[in-house]
Amino acid sequence: MQKIPHDLWPKNLQSASIVQKALAAKIKIISFRKSPVLIAGVDACFTEKSVIAVASLFTYPGLVHLGDAVAEDEIRMPYTPGFLSFREGPAILKALGMLKHMPDVLIFDGQGIAHPLGIGIASHIGVILNVPTIGCAKSRLVGTYDEPGCYKGDWSPLFFQGRCVGAALRTRDQVRPVFVSPGHRIDLKASINIVTHAALSYRLPEPIRRADRISRRITREVAEHER
Numbered sequence: 256m257q258k259i260p261h262d263l264w265p266k267n268l269q270s271a272s273i274v275q276k277a278l279a280a281k282i283k284i285i286s287f288r289k290s291p292v293l294i295a296g297v298d299a300c301f302t303e304k305s306v307i308a309v310a311s312l313f314t315y316p317g318l319v320h321l322g323d324a325v326a327e328d329e330i331r332m333p334y335t336p337g338f339l340s341f342r343e344g345p346a347i348l349k350a351l352g353m354l355k356h357m358p359d360v361l362i363f364d365g366q367g368i369a370h371p372l373g374i375g376i377a378s379h380i381g382v383i384l385n386v387p388t389i390g391c392a393k394s395r396l397v398g399t400y401d402e403p404g405c406y407k408g409d410w411s412p413l414f415f416q417g418r419c420v421g422a423a424l425r426t427r428d429q430v431r432p433v434f435v436s437p438g439h440r441i442d443l444k445a446s447i448n449i450v451t452h453a454a455l456s457y458r459l460p461e462p463i464r465r466a467d468r469i470s471r472r473i474t475r476e477v478a479e480h481e482r
Contacts, residue, residue: 263383264345266331271341278382279374284437287387287445291315291359294453296462297351297380298364299343300474304481306330307474308346310361311465312354316452318461323469324353327477337371340379347380359387360441360449364463366390367438367446369413369421371397381439388438389446390421391463395434405429408451422447426454433458 265271294315299308306328312321326349332341351361366375367390374382375396381388398415400423407428413421413436421436424447437446453460459467 264331264341268332268335268338271332271335271338275338275340275372275374275379278379279372281382282368282374282378282438283440284368284442285440287441289359291387291449293321293356293358294360294362294449294462295351295354295358296362296364296460296464296466297347298463298466298470299347300470301330301342302474302478302481304330305477306343306346307470307477308343308350309466309470309473310347310350310354311462311469312356312358313453313462315359315449318453318455320461320465322355323465324350325469325473326350326353339365340374340376343376344379344383347376348383351380351384357386361386361388361438362450362453362460362463363388363390363438364392364459364467366392366396366434367421367436369395369397369415369434369436373420375436375438377436377438385440387441389441389449390434390436390438391450391460392434392436393459395423403432407454410435410447419443424450426451426458426460427456430458
């Protein structure tokens, strides 16, 4: 396996590509047999100058909200398709570091291995922290799938370049599916089960729904100050 460079957050595309390939080589998609006690939803939003990241901590399976952590960081790289993790990753790590307890599983509003280069934000952060991570995206980034059944828990495999990289999962009856992919140290079955259980009355599972709502609100406030 490639050695991970010391600088995890370079500011140029050539160095970022080296880091990304090294991290991708260390992704492990493995069986996840234990039941998590704590999970967190993670999301990030952008202003013209800043990244706002939020981590929302919940118990599992009870889904009792325990707290939120918010972090702001400068934008370090211009937007480049396939390399969004290098823009939002530092702020996300700051937010996770502010939680009172490290979750057993992180659910990201983004991709795991269902990514053009096989390493979305869930996989990227999962490898850095060496914790189980799941990508749960509102839209498909890569691959093809058949429409799943109409009811909560129905899913169909998402295929990309000849292999299954995730699933189109129905989290509410008669509602558009979300796209679930394992990030690191977890398998697709466990990823689907956790996301399905964590989706209560809405399309998004509660932890990332809360993180998404908070990150959008704070981003609007920060953007107003930047003007």
